Amino acid sequence: MSLSRPDRDRDSHSILELPADKYTVGWIYAIPVELRTARCFFDVEHSQLRSRPKHDENSYNLGGICGHNVVMICLPELGGVKAAVAAKSLQATFPNVRFWLMVGIGGGIPNPPEVDIRLGDIVVSIPTDVGSGVIQYDLGRMEAEEFCRKGALSKPPSLLLAAVRNLQSRSGVGNDISKILSEVDSVEDSDGDMQAQTYPPYLVDDLFRANYTHVKTDPACDCENGTNKANTIARRKRNHQNPRIHYGNIASGNTVVKNAAERDRLAKRDNVICFEMEAFGLMDDFPCLVIRGISDYSDSHKNYAWQSYASSVAAAYAKKLLNIIPPEEVAKLKPVRSE
Ligand SMILES: [Zn+2]
Numbered sequence: 001m002s003l004s005r006p007d008r009d010r011d012s013h014s015i016l017e018l019p020a021d022k023y024t025v026g027w028i029y030a031i032p033v034e035l036r037t038a039r040c041f042f043d044v045e046h047s048q049l050r051s052r053p054k055h056d057e058n059s060y061n062l063g064g065i066c067g068h069n070v071v072m073i074c075l076p077e078l079g080g081v082k083a084a085v086a087a088k089s090l091q092a093t094f095p096n097v098r099f100w101l102m103v104g105i106g107g108g109i110p111n112p113p114e115v116d117i118r119l120g121d122i123v124v125s126i127p128t129d130v131g132s133g134v135i136q137y138d139l140g141r142m143e144a145e146e147f148c149r150k151g152a153l154s155k156p157p158s159l160l161l162a163a164v165r166n167l168q169s170r171s172g173v174g175n176d177i178s179k180i181l182s183e184v185d186s187v188e189d190s191d192g193d194m195q196a197q198t199y200p201p202y203l204v205d206d207l208f209r210a211n212y213t214h215v216k217t218d219p220a221c222d223c224e225n226g227t228n229k230a231n232t233i234a235r236r237k238r239n240h241q242n243p244r245i246h247y248g249n250i251a252s253g254n255t256v257v258k259n260a261a262e263r264d265r266l267a268k269r270d271n272v273i274c275f276e277m278e279a280f281g282l283m284d285d286f287p288c289l290v291i292r293g294i295s296d297y298s299d300s301h302k303n304y305a306w307q308s309y310a311s312s313v314a315a316a317y318a319k320k321l322l323n324i325i326p327p328e329e330v331a332k333l334k335p336v337r338s339e
Contacts, residue, residue: 017047018069020093023062024330026100026286027072027318028083030278033190034104034311035074037197040184041065041315049093056089066323068330071097079254080136080281087286091336098333099157099287103318105310106250106292107257107275107302109267110207112235115246117294119205119306122177122245122317123274125290126164127155130271131249134290136280137270138253149270153280157287159333163325164247164289173320174242180316189308197312199241203305206232207297210260214300223301243293243313248273250290252280260299286336291318 029038039045042063049060061072071094075082083102091097108117117123125133132155140149155161167173178198186194204226208214212231214221222228238244251272257263266272275298279290293310296302 015045015047016064017050018062020049020052021096023069023071023094024096024098024327025065025068025070025322026087026090026094026097027070028075028087028100028102028278028282029072029104029311030075030078030083031104031307031311032074033307034315035061035072036187037308037311038072038103038315039063040187040197041180041319042070052093053089056093058086058089058093060090065319067327068322068325070322075278078277080252080278082281083278084281084285087282091286096335098330098335099160099289100282101318101321102276102279102282102288102290103311103314104276104278104292105295105307105314107263107296107298108294109251109263109273109275110297111264111267112207112233115273116235116244117246117273118235118238118244119203119294119296120199120243120309120313121294122243122313123250123292123294124164124245124247124317125156125250125279126161126247128248128271132283134250134252134279134283135270135272136253137251137266137272138255139280153283154287156289157333159325159329160287160289160321163321166324167245167321168247174240174244176320177313177316178242180319181312184312184316187308187312195308197309200306200309201241203309205306206301207235208232208260208299208301210264210299213260221301224303224305243317245317246273250274250276250279250292252276252278252283252290257298258300258302260297263298287333289321291321293317 295310
């Protein structure tokens with residue numbers, strides 16, 4: 001029996017056990033659905049550390065991906081502050097982790113046809129003229145006239161950015177990601193059913209007009225079943241089911257955004273293409289790249305249907321990225337200091 005997947009005969013077979021200082025890549029996710037999918041992307045799973053510092057209460061999954069020794073961690077709660085605390089503990093236990101991948105789901109900010117983000121697409125944080133890749137959109141001062149955002153977070157490390165640019169210049173990356181997804185095991189969903197991690201054509205992907213608000217008690221909306229198209233925005237049909245990868249600034253903050261008008265206002269103000277809630281806690285202290293699979297449009301119709309697939313595409317992109325980064329180049333980077 002192959003030992004290349006998590007959960008198989010964990011106790012009855014000995015699996016590779018490495019000392020903590022052999023791990024060089026940190027992989028962080030925030031919700032259980034991301035954990036279920038992320039673990040499938042290990043090429044080989046390692047056993048847990050025999051001992052670790054007393055104060056470290058994180059739960060880890062260890063393994064190898066494309067020649068890198070990777071430590072995965074699931075946050076106990078959502079949010080940037082929790083992410084920073086967990087990352088600090090991890091960095092103390094795994095002193096040679098050189099960079100972090102923040103991998104999971106995010107809320108897309110579509111603006112078709114220019115920014116044609118669909119559910120199941122991928123957003124990667126890279127610097128632009130107006131931001132460093134991640135923008136903490138809710139940090140600033142309320143002045144007499146308007147809110148003034150302040151501060152800028154650190155950029156992703158140059159080794160990661162160079163790898164991202166490399167993928168950006170290639171064609172067929174979306175197809176490669178679909179291929180990676182077709183090769184990983186199915187995962188169990190919250191109802192206990194097994195779900196393939198490939199594109200779910202049975203799910204609805206409707207983008208509603210910003211001024212059309214979801215009303216729970218109004219059966220006319222029926223956004224999960226997609227029966228009412230009267231208030232949707234028409235978009236060109238794609239002739240493939242591969243995820244498209246969008247590069248730019250990700251908005252990170254303490255609030256779950258479920259409001260299309262607010263979404264569009266912030267997108268215009270900060271030139272962002274995705275919302276998430278953890279990266280702002282990491283960027284300044286840990287060299288980090290953010291990879292988000294789009295599971296909703298940050299509007300009132302937001303639901304959970306696309307979360308599993310969206311977290312899978314983000315993990316598959318992370319694996320594709322690790323595949324083109326030589327482990328010996330990672331070893332040359334300076335270790336991250338933790339106090
Ligand atoms: Zn709705």
